[in-house]
Amino acid sequence: MKVVWSPDNASKAYIDTVKSCELYQESGVAELISAMAAGWNSKLIVETWSNGNFTPRSIGLAIAARHTGGRHVCVVPDDRSRSDYMQAMTSVVHSVPTPEILVGEPEEVMSELEGVDFLVVDSRRRDFSRFLRLARLSNRGAVLVCKNAQVKTASSGFKWRGVLDGGKYRVVRTAFLPVGPGLDIAHVAASNGGSAPLMKKKRWIRHVDQISGEEHVIRTT
Template sequence: MKVVWSPENASKAYIDTVKSCELYQESGVAELISAMAAGWNSKLIVETWSHGNFTPRSIGLAIAARHTSGRHVCVVPDDRSRNDYMQAMSSAAAGVPLPEIIVGEPEEVMAEIDGVDFLVVDSRRRDFSRFLRLARLSSRGAVLVCKNAEVKTSSFGFKWRGVLDGGKYRVVRTAFLPVGPGLDIAHVSTSSSSVALTTKKKRWIRHVDQISGEEHVIRTI
């Protein structure tokens, strides 16, 4: 399945997030992530959150999920973080639906979530790469976002291909955006979708010259 960009969804999510997060100083990150998630028509949005983090990003993703009629999941490490998150979201996000909250370690949590097409992790968490490595992505591919990327890029040896299952997923393109503390973004496709595209391209075309009557058979690349 091909991922199609929707400028209308992106614009609506961006504007709604600006209105909801205008009182927060983390301006820019939440709106941009919201627009990306909505613009790519994400149906399963997953993010990580822990005690002490801000909530504008979560508000933006909740708004994006509303525009795409998608599922929004927030993964927290413990009960304390869950309680803090629920309290923060309830007081800050009036009218914004509260996401589904899952408590646990990456290994047990990501095993329960299948078909992720938009994943946001915090590079300040030591286990952020485990979420990326264990994520079961959508068959149409996914967009992966590392927040606080300046922290991540200072870690020796980090590479997108190093935290993904090379046999299942392929990094199509990456980009670093100097927004807030930095956003590192990767567009990933599944190997099955790559094979499907290749198979589709390799086909034979039969053409008959109407004047000479000669038949030509051409193989597409």
């Protein structure tokens, strides 16, 4: 299986997010992330959140999950953050469902989530790369997003292939978008996902002509 883009889902999620977040004078990050999550028909959307973050991105992901019929999970570091997040979400847009909320360290929460196909992490969190490394991604591939990526780029030598080393997942392509504080995006395929054909091993066949005595060596394809 592989990720298939749905322009219809993407446009609907984008428009709905614009309508829901019109009170926020932001850069369009929420709309873009929502369109990507819906366009890739994501079934398990996971994001990280901590105190001080805006909620429009969560609203956008909730809208995307509604369009794809998927599951939306938000990971927060502690109970205080959980309370603040719930209050922020319910006080902004009543028509958008509040996502499932998990509290804990990356090692605890990511072990409970299997088949992640859209993951958004905040580069300002010191543990953001642990979420990426521990994610149990979908066998059809996944889209990974680092928000506030300008902070990440300036403060570390972060590289997608370094985080996802181990051979389990393969980075298909990456892109940096200068939207808001920056978005660093990677499209990842499972290493056994069948997106690239297996190379057949070539063989050499030795044949001797019984009449002339000539020897022929043939390489098979």
